[in-house]
Amino acid sequence: MFRFRNHSISQKLRWMNLLVSGAALLLACGAFVTYDLISFRERIIRNLSIQAEIVGSNSISALLFNDSQSAQKTLSALNASPYIVSAAIYTPDNKPFAAYWRAGEDKAGRLPEHPVATIKLSFKGGEIVVLRPVLFQGKVAGMVYIQSDLQELISRLKRYALLVGGVLLISLMAALLTSVMIGRSIAAPIVQLADTARIVSQEKIYSVRAPATGNRDELAVLINTFNEMLTQIQARDTALEEARDHLEQRVEERTAQLNAANQELEAFSYSVSHDLRAPLRHIRSFSGILQEEYGAQLDPVAQGYVQRIRTGAVHMTQLIEDLLRLSRLGRQEPARQPTDLNSLLQAVLQELQPELEGRQIEWRIAELPVVECDSGLMKQVFANLLSNAVKYTRRRELTIIEVSYSMRDGAPVFFVRDNGAGFDQRYADKLFGVFQRLHRAEEFEGTGVGLATVQRIVQKHGGQIWADSEVEKGATFSFSLGVGRDTVREKSVVAAASGEG
Amino acid sequence: MHGIGDRELRPGCGTRWLTIAALLLSPIGIADLRAQMTPTDYEVKAAYLYNFGGFVQWSAKANALKNDAFTICVLGQDPFGATLDTALAGETIAGRKVAVRRIVKPPEAATCHIVFISSSENGQLKEVLAGLDETGALTVSDLPQFSQRGGMVQFILEGNKVRFEVNLAPVEHAGLTLSSELLKLAVHVKRNAPKGN
Numbered sequence: 001m002f003r004f005r006n007h008s009i010s011q012k013l014r015w016m017n018l019l020v021s022g023a024a025l026l027l028a029c030g031a032f033v034t035y036d037l038i039s040f041r042e043r044i045i046r047n048l049s050i051q052a053e054i055v056g057s058n059s060i061s062a063l064l065f066n067d068s069q070s071a072q073k074t075l076s077a078l079n080a081s082p083y084i085v086s087a088a089i090y091t092p093d094n095k096p097f098a099a100y101w102r103a104g105e106d107k108a109g110r111l112p113e114h115p116v117a118t119i120k121l122s123f124k125g126g127e128i129v130v131l132r133p134v135l136f137q138g139k140v141a142g143m144v145y146i147q148s149d150l151q152e153l154i155s156r157l158k159r160y161a162l163l164v165g166g167v168l169l170i171s172l173m174a175a176l177l178t179s180v181m182i183g184r185s186i187a188a189p190i191v192q193l194a195d196t197a198r199i200v201s202q203e204k205i206y207s208v209r210a211p212a213t214g215n216r217d218e219l220a221v222l223i224n225t226f227n228e229m230l231t232q233i234q235a236r237d238t239a240l241e242e243a244r245d246h247l248e249q250r251v252e253e254r255t256a257q258l259n260a261a262n263q264e265l266e267a268f269s270y271s272v273s274h275d276l277r278a279p280l281r282h283i284r285s286f287s288g289i290l291q292e293e294y295g296a297q298l299d300p301v302a303q304g305y306v307q308r309i310r311t312g313a314v315h316m317t318q319l320i321e322d323l324l325r326l327s328r329l330g331r332q333e334p335a336r337q338p339t340d341l342n343s344l345l346q347a348v349l350q351e352l353q354p355e356l357e358g359r360q361i362e363w364r365i366a367e368l369p370v371v372e373c374d375s376g377l378m379k380q381v382f383a384n385l386l387s388n389a390v391k392y393t394r395r396r397e398l399t400i401i402e403v404s405y406s407m408r409d410g411a412p413v414f415f416v417r418d419n420g421a422g423f424d425q426r427y428a429d430k431l432f433g434v435f436q437r438l439h440r441a442e443e444f445e446g447t448g449v450g451l452a453t454v455q456r457i458v459q460k461h462g463g464q465i466w467a468d469s470e471v472e473k474g475a476t477f478s479f480s481l482g483v484g485r486d487t488v489r490e491k492s493v494v495a496a497a498s499g500e501g
Numbered sequence: 502m503h504g505i506g507d508r509e510l511r512p513g514c515g516t517r518w519l520t521i522a523a524l525l526l527s528p529i530g531i532a533d534l535r536a537q538m539t540p541t542d543y544e545v546k547a548a549y550l551y552n553f554g555g556f557v558q559w560s561a562k563a564n565a566l567k568n569d570a571f572t573i574c575v576l577g578q579d580p581f582g583a584t585l586d587t588a589l590a591g592e593t594i595a596g597r598k599v600a601v602r603r604i605v606k607p608p609e610a611a612t613c614h615i616v617f618i619s620s621s622e623n624g625q626l627k628e629v630l631a632g633l634d635e636t637g638a639l640t641v642s643d644l645p646q647f648s649q650r651g652g653m654v655q656f657i658l659e660g661n662k663v664r665f666e667v668n669l670a671p672v673e674h675a676g677l678t679l680s681s682e683l684l685k686l687a688v689h690v691k692r693n694a695p696k697g698n
Contacts, residue, residue, distance in 0.1 A: 058682070060555075060682065061552075061556060061680075061682040061683055061685070061686050062686065064548075064549075064552040064555075065549060065552060065664075065665075065683075065686050066545075066662060066663075067664075067686045070685060070686055136552075136555055137555055137592070137593060137594060137595070138593070
């Protein structure tokens with residue numbers, strides 16, 4: 001096929017017009033010509049029959065009185081019709097009585113022995129044969145036979161063919177002409193619209209507009225709406241740009257503010273590290289001296305007071321250290337290096353030794369994978385979590401602390417589980433807030449900063465931390481590190497890669 | 502209608518005897534034998550008499566004298582014999598049965614439509630014709646000069662063919678009308694008042 005659907009609109013309109021008019025004309029002409037030819041053929045037959053009747057009635061007496069000459073004379077009148085090829089009058093026993101041939105016809109063997117009325121139609125050598133009895137007093141006195149050729153029909157058909165052809169040609173040209181003219185009013189605006197759309201889309205120029213037609217038809221509606229949409233897009237574009245500029249400006253402002261805040265914070269931590277710790281040191285050391293040197297001279301109440309001063313100072317120092325660490329974290333970017341968590345855990349456990357004195361602890365530590373993280377910060381995480389676990393299981397006879405991990409979506413999720421005091425799950429989100437403690441200081445000591453620090457570290461690694469617990473049923477602290485599958489490698493692989501044994 | 506008399510196709514003498522011989526050898530009776538041969542003159546004339554009936558109109562006065570049957574009469578010595586009867590048996594003219602009669606005197610011809618005057622009446626033709634005057638019948642004969650002597654239709658032998666001549670004077674006198682279809686076939690159409698004998 002000739003890919004009709006890819007033609008332009010003008011071409012389609014043209015084709016449609018041509019096809020429709022052509023088809024309609026052909027159908028109409030075909031129908032009329034066919035009808036006419038059929039009725040013409042019938043007319044020919046009717047005429048021939050009438051002629052045969054007339055010849056017959058004029059030949060009765062000739063037949064009866066055996067006057068073939070008279071019959072011949074009657075027949076010869078048929079030369080008035082140029083289409084009659086031959087004619088004959090037969091006696092009742094089918095013997096030719098008189099015959100007629102058109103001038104110039106080949107007479108040999110043309111008359112049938114037993115004439116049968118037929119209508120043989122073909123474009124070559126087609127003929128119509130009519131046979132009529134001649135009646136005298138109700139009995140057959142003879143037969144009249146007339147044979148006509150189809151020239152009349154054929155020449156009529158030829159004339160029709162020419163006529164139809166001519167009409168078809170003229171009307172197709174007219175159809176072509178009108179389709180060209182109408183096409184302009186339909187196709188041209190569409191083409192222009194298409195062009196405009198293409199320019200807008202390809203070159204991102206929203207200032208162009210499709211040219212409007214003067215009409216009010218759907219096409220005009222389309223064009224106008226299209227232009228309106230472009231205007232809207234332009235307006236939105238401008239607004240967007242403005243907003244973006246504005247945004248950039250705000251971002252700059254915020255960044256400046258942020259920097260200022262950070263600087264304040266740094267200043268603060270510096271001041272804390274220096275100015276706060278110095279007096280604290282005094283308090284600690286002098287209260288310490290007081291206890292050592294003069295403790296014996298003091299009464300128990302006074303000794304108690306001194307002890308409390310000392311405890312408070314130590315606690316405060318710890319608090320300040322923790323806070324400083326926390327604030328320092330804010331400025332650090334965690335280093336990412338493949339870290340063997342197992343050795344890290346062992347180190348942490350070593351440091352925890354003092355707290356493990358006299359404790360019955362069942363450690364269930366799984367083989368942890370190697371992950372990319374900041375080893376120092378990760379050590380703090382585990383130190384804190386394990387220390388908490390140890391702390392909050394103090395009231396148990398047998399402490400069970402489990403450290404393991406599971407894979408979720410290709411990333412490891414580590415957890416530390418204990419069977420300690422647990423906490424009320426309702427306040428779980430408060431756990432990680434600074435200075436938030438869900439237990440009284442008398443039950444379990446602590447600064448309330450540790451978990452906040454752990455959360456900060458985990459978040460810096462792009463991970464998350466959460467806790468599940470039930471009061472007196474232990475707690476599970478789980479965290480992910482935001483590392484994907486490709487950065488987690490099993491220990492053995494790493495060992496092999498780095499040549500360890 | 503048989504006996505249309507295609508006499509040009511009659512074989513020559515030699516072949517004729519051969520035909521007879523051939524036919525004799527086949528198991529056909531003598532009667533059939535005669536039927537196989539071409540019709541005789543009188544068979545043809547008998548057929549013509551019948552045929553005339555379709556091309557003639559009789560006057561009202563004449564019709565008043567006639568019966569229901571279409572009557573063909575032979576006046577005088579019958580030259581046809583059984584031929585006429587067998588030829589016209591069961592035929593009709595205009596729906597009327599055809600009857601054949603032999604008569605001797607003209608008055609008997611009152612009910613005749615067509616009267617064939619035998620050659621035996623040659624001597625008293627004038628009286629016969631006069632006597633037939635009132636009957637309004639069509640007078641036919643093969644007497645020589647019949648039409649000249651006041652007869653209406655005269656049979657003539659032209660070569661081998663039976664033809665006829667018409668004299669319109671006695672036709673009109675008897676109030677008869679002859680169709681042009683018939684007249685066009687006549688060898689001669691005249692309108693002569695009858696001459697003397």
